[in-house]
Amino acid sequence: MTTEAVVVRSTDAVGVVRPNESKIASIRTYLDRATDDLLASLRNPAQLSAEDRRGIIARYASVLEGNFIYWMTGAYISVGSDEARAKIMDNLREEIRDCHPGMMRRFAMAAHAVPTDADADAVHRNLMNVRLFIGRLSPVPILVTMAFFEGFIQRFMSYLAELAERQGSAEMEYTDVHGVCDVTHTQELFRALEAEMELAHPLPEKELFEGVELLRTLLQSIVVNTNVQ
């Protein structure tokens, strides 16, 4: 959904522009820019070695397989509005019902990119930082972070699929499913965010985007192994 669509929906509902609408729009702008920057930093798959390609898939799997549901659960525990809880529960239900961690694992296995100890080490510190941030259970910053994550994942899927294809894999269920369904997930998370912002005191920008910056650093260590550069 576009920012404009959010504004129209909210304005229609109450007949006036609510203060959070401009805040949501600026959050979207921030997240779009963070995602654009990250995607722009991706290296051309054609110029990567097989080990580079394997490493990116393995580090991505190492983070996603065991953490996505955990962090979304953190979002669920932290929020106070029924609307946000319902949106997050829909997301969690789908993750578990369709066994997304299993889908992730099959994707990595088929690309010969099951994470090794070295892959886990390469993301360890940045992953811990995101885990500790989620553990503070601060609803608005967590929802902003998860909206960023969903949006990034959706736009990253074609790149990830290309890496796997170049690794000789034809197992694309994970990238097919997440290139589509996360569009809806991102929209839902923005609606949840809107609901939570109605309840919360305005936060300083640094606090609002703290998780986004930690996650961005983690994603950088996935797409470029920052441990060895």
Ligand SMILES: [Fe+2]
């Ligand atoms: Fe998923």
